[in-house]
Amino acid sequence: MPTLVLVDGSSYLYRAFHALPDLRTSRGEPTGAIRGVISMLRRLVEDGKPDYFAVVFDAPGKTFRDDWYPQYKANRSPMPDNLTLQIEPLHELIRVHGWPLLMVEGVEADDVIGTLARQAEAQGIDILISTGDKDLAQLITPRVTLVNTMSNERLDVENVAAKFGVRADQLLDLQALTGDSIDNVPGVAKVGPKTAAKWLAEYGTLDNLIAHAGDIGGVVGENLRAALEWLPQGRRLLTVKTDCTLPFAPTALAVKPRDAAKLRELYDRFEFKAWMKDVEADAAQASSPALSTGAPGPATEPVPALARNYETVLDSWAFERWVESIDNAELVSFDIETTSLDPLQARIVGLSFAIEPGRSAYIPVAHRYAGAPTQLALDTVLARLKPWLENPSKKKLGQNIKYDQHVLANYGIKLAGVAHDTLLQSYVLESHRSHDMESLAYRHLDLKTMSYAEVAGKGAGHIGFDQVAVEKAAAYAAEDADITLRLHRTLRAKIVADAKLDFIYSKIELPTREVLFRMEREGVLIDREILSAQSRVLGERMLSLEEQAFQAAGQ
Incomplete structure (x- = not known):
């Protein structure tokens, strides 16, 4: 599915300003907020x-909410001068990067985001x-997810209740009851999120709660009844509008060349020296003969189609043919599809293998939906593959292969011969970036892969992998193994080119992976006596330091 990312620039501007120190150039220009926001956007x-x-x-300027309620956001302090100085340069940097920047007169950023989100959802x-x-x-x-890039927290229909205590469709009513002190929108006096969530769990909606306000006892009940006239207005102010008239459509918001x-x-x-190297390639490309003569350069050439020769293995003859190919391959990428993200509880649904780029197979063993095709027996498949899986001379590759190692251990198989892990390769090369396969394929192969949500759904429509149609599961799983092999060839070459990185990867990360597996599998022995003695020493030291602090303060 296509994806639209909408960034609440106003929110991140303030957060970056307060989160980072007062960074300045050698000429004294403030840059902290600029650096923080641009880093997040990149x-x-x-x-x-x-x-x-x-x-x-x-x-800039007022919006329709100021007309509805003159006190709206009236409690906010003026923007600090150091932040004001960074706004225009930040906007300029965003535009120069080729990122669409949106500001609509008379409409708050939240309402622009809300309108675009609903328009995109309809498409x-x-x-x-x-x-x-x-x-x-x-x-x-189910189609709209929130992410806080600064804390890496994601909110979707599945985890809203865990955070707020109500469903996503009840959040507006929750906010109306509790109010919003930042925007100067009052709610019900002395009613916090827990009380509001409790009311909504019982009455469902704010309107129904208002209709039964007389049933609420105590002081909070009195406060609720005192706020009945205000609550509809409060909800109106807090409602993110999704029907604004905008001069652009979601599909017009493509990233342009920088x-x-x-x-x-x-x-x-602004002395962003660490980022300067990123524009070197662009500068070289702009001056190349191919581009100066109008010939298409690398940036404008279409990405070649991904060559695929993926096979679904459903019979013994095909399985034996693949076992032979796997056994003869120099390096095999493999992945296991399961019933759970918890490797210690997961049960195998299928296995995929790639022996060369573009050539892979998926062996389904436990898809259990109505009409599922006959599959090979799991016990038979594992028994046949066990000699290869446990052979240390047969080199294996995976993406976070420690997970697969745990799953195999659930069936009494001791995986050996792990030669490489693309998750660790990515971590060594770029520890600050995302390491999931979808992101890695984007960055290093310029390929968009199938997401798990496309296969198994999300939210209320999520199903277990054993309920996914074999044809769809095969396309996803075989691609996983294939892309892992392709990524390995790209990432490994970059690591080998740097002796220090190669040492970290080969001598530290890979051996440590095996140690971590054993720790997770078997646990760690704790010497309670040593820890108890250490606790006493630290406690005595803390008391001593506390006493010194009191003495220094003259108390």
Whole structure:
């Protein structure tokens, strides 16, 4: 599915300003907020490679909510001068990167985001809203997810209740009851999220709660009845509008090529030296003969189609043929599809193998939906593969292969011969980036892979992998094994080119992986006496330091 990423720029501007120190250039220009926001945006675009993308800011001036309620946001302090100085340069940097920047006069950024989200949703587009503002959580649906890039917290229909105590469709009513002190919108006096969630669990909606306000006893009941006249207005103020008239559509928000020359100039001005190297390739490309003569260069050439020769193994003859191919291959990428993310509880649904780029197979063994094809028996498959899996001379590759090792251990198989892990390779090369396969394929292979949600659904429509149609499961699982092999060839070459990175990967990360597996599998022995003695020593030291502090303070 195509994806639209909408960034709440106003939210991140303030958060970056307060989260980072007062960074300045050698000439004294403040840059902390600029650096923080641009860093976050770069990560969103480079890791996710969304189909559509926009950064949304509040436009200067009042909005319709100020007409509804003159005290709206009246309690906010003026923007600090050091932050004001960074706004225009930040906007310029965003535009130069080629990222659509949106500001609509008279409309708050939240309402622009809400309108675009609903328009995109109607067009079958998945939406990721990047924000630190809880108000936007009311937009969450099976197609709309929130992510806080600064804390890496994701909110979707499945985990909203765990965080707020109510369903996504009840969040607006919850906010109306509790109020929003930041926007100066009062709620019911002395009613917090727990009480509001309790009421909504019993009455379902704010309107129904209002209808039964006389049933609520105690002081909070009196406070609720005192607020009955205000609550509809409070809810109106807190509602993110999703029907604003906008001069652009979601599908018009594609990322454009960045202006390398201007970007170099701005990076130099703000002394973002670590990012300067990223524009070197652009500058070289702009001056190449191919581009100067109008010939298509690498950036404009279409990405070649992914060559695929994927097979679904359903009979013994095909299985034996693949066992022979696997046994003869120099390096085999493999992956296991299971019933659970918990490797110690997971049961095998199928296995996939890739022996060369574009050539892989999926062996389903436990798809259990009505009409599922006859599959090979799991016991038979594992018994036949066990000699290869436990042979240390047969080199194996995986993406987070420690998970697969745990799953195999559940069946009494001791995996040996693990030669490489693309998750560890990615971590060694770029520890600050996302390491999931979808992101890695985007960054290093320029390929968009099938997501798990496309196969198994999400939210209320999620199903277990054993319920996924074999044809769809095979396409997903075989691609996983194939992409892992392709990624290995790219990532391994980069690691080998740097002796220090190669040492970290080969001598530290890979051996440690096996140690961690054993620790997770068997646990760790604890010497209670030593820990108890250490606790006493630390406690005595703390008391001593506390006494010294009191003496130094003259108390």
